[in-house]
Amino acid sequence: MRPALIFDLDGTLIDSVPAIHSVSNAVLVERGYPALSVDEVRGYVGKGAPHLVRCLLQSAGQDPDGPLFDEIYAELVKRYETEVEGNTLYPGVREALETLKAEGYKMAVTTNKPLAPALAAIAHVGLEDMFDLVLGGDSLPTRKPDPEMVHEAQRRLGAEKAVYLGDSEVDAETAQNAALPFVLYTEGYRKTPVHDMPHTVSFNDFKMLHGIIEKLSCP
């Protein structure tokens, strides 16, 4: 049986930092706080929206868990869902996914991004028909690196075997916690050198993905 392919979203399939940067700055500047650089915002991505909001509050000199949290979280997630222009696919993603889907691989997304903005970004880049399941950071009581999201995806897909694919330290840890092979996309938002990240195989071009998955699918 072919393994299910469980993908991370931000930094793996979609370059979403331009969108997250612009939404974050809109929320900050509107309240009189200084705008942040793309590099700063990139460093805040990967652990879900609550973490991003706490980082934004800290950068503004505010209490990360203080009274502004709920208001900023709600506004950020709302804008995230509608201001989708800054989300773009990494080169070759569509072709690679189409090939794998045509061969019968079941595919899911497990992202720490909240579900509504994740679905909006997926639709914006035209991948809405590609996945059997999408789970967001607010779909379950826990988020990555807790393995539950990946386990839940595997259960819902009825997949005995699975491969997890992602770009970040959080993803490497998730795959380890879920005891799954980890395919690392090196062009996303990781902060650690590739050789210091636990992974089964890495790739820097989606043209390589089909061959990698075929090899991992051998019994």
Ligand SMILES: O=C(O)COP(=O)(O)O
């Ligand atoms: O929203 C985030 O923080 C990251 O989302 P990801 O899990 O798709 O990388």
Ligand SMILES: [Mg+2]
């Ligand atoms: Mg990611």
